[in-house]
Amino acid sequence: MSPVVKSALKRLGVTFVIGMVFAFVVAEGSYQMAKGNSERAPRQIEILIPPGTADAIARGESGPGLPDMRFAEDDQILVRNMDSVSHQLGPLWVPANSSSVLTLDRPSSYSLSCTFQASQTIDIEVVARAKTSDRVLGILSIGLPTWILIWVYTLIGIPMPAVSQQPADEAK
16 A cells, blocks of 8 residues: 555544544534433422312412423423312313323423413423434534545645655666
């Protein structure tokens, strides 16, 4: 193998490692800052509708206090209705003195009808969980273009070794 080819392959390898290390630092740093609640196990949040809620809503009072309505994918909302009338939360119909569970399996922002709040609606946000494949694709999507750019810049900034010219045999 010629010295030029060896040098080019060595340069490809070194720039690949530099690009991937840079991509790993950027992608994992971003992930660690943004992961928030997406790393925890799915949880079940209980909403309790106390007795007399329907009467209080009819009088114009606010409903029961609600927890933070930001959830991670696969969390569940358990609605426990202690009131004497049935209530609704989005697709859930919760008869009096019973409970029902809503599994949040699709990331999105939702505005759900809610009969136990004065506004008659409730807004929730469901965020996606980060998967390992997402993290790997993030590293590759940063690393591969960075690698090529570094390699091209090294070709421009650091010249390749000169090819030695061997004199041709003179014809006799």
